[in-house]
Amino acid sequence: MAKQEAINFVDFIKRFPNENACRRYLYKIRWPEGYRRPMCNNDRYYLLSKYQLYQCTSCSYQASVTAGTVMHKTRVPLVKWFLALFLVATDKRGCSALTLQRHIDATSAELTG
Numbered sequence: 496m497a498k499q500e501a502i503n504f505v506d507f508i509k510r511f512p513n514e515n516a517c518r519r520y521l522y523k524i525r526w527p528e529g530y531r532r533p534m535c536n537n538d539r540y541y542l543l544s545k546y547q548l549y550q551c552t553s554c555s556y557q558a559s560v561t562a563g564t565v566m567h568k569t570r571v572p573l574v575k576w577f578l579a580l581f582l583v584a585t586d587k588r589g590c591s592a593l594t595l596q597r598h599i600d601a602t603s604a605e606l607t608g
Contacts, residue, residue, distance in 0.1 A: 507581050517573035518547065521560035532556055575599040 531538045537553035548557040
């Protein structure tokens with residue numbers, strides 16, 4: 496099993512201060528060797544910044560850093576997701592959904608889509 500990196504709240508905020516920092520982290524996790532489309536073996540892409548999608552230059556497949564995660568197609572900003580995951584992971588007693596909603600300042604519209 497992989498060893499978890501211990502991080503305190505201040506360091507967490509410094510590491511993930513905005514959406515771009517969260518996206519870069521997810522990109523590195525999803526494509527540690529850089530973007531590559533497995534079906535066509537292409538490593539070149541266009542970033543569709545309006546939709547935050549990576550489009551393969553060969554087959555036009557569009558991929559997201561959040562695809563296949565609980566954050567896929569979410570309306571909640573990644574900063575809030577990361578904070579919620581940090582709070583759940585660092586609290587031994589767990590954290591109720593209502594407490595998380597209050598802590599990350601998520602609206603009902605964001606959560607229900």
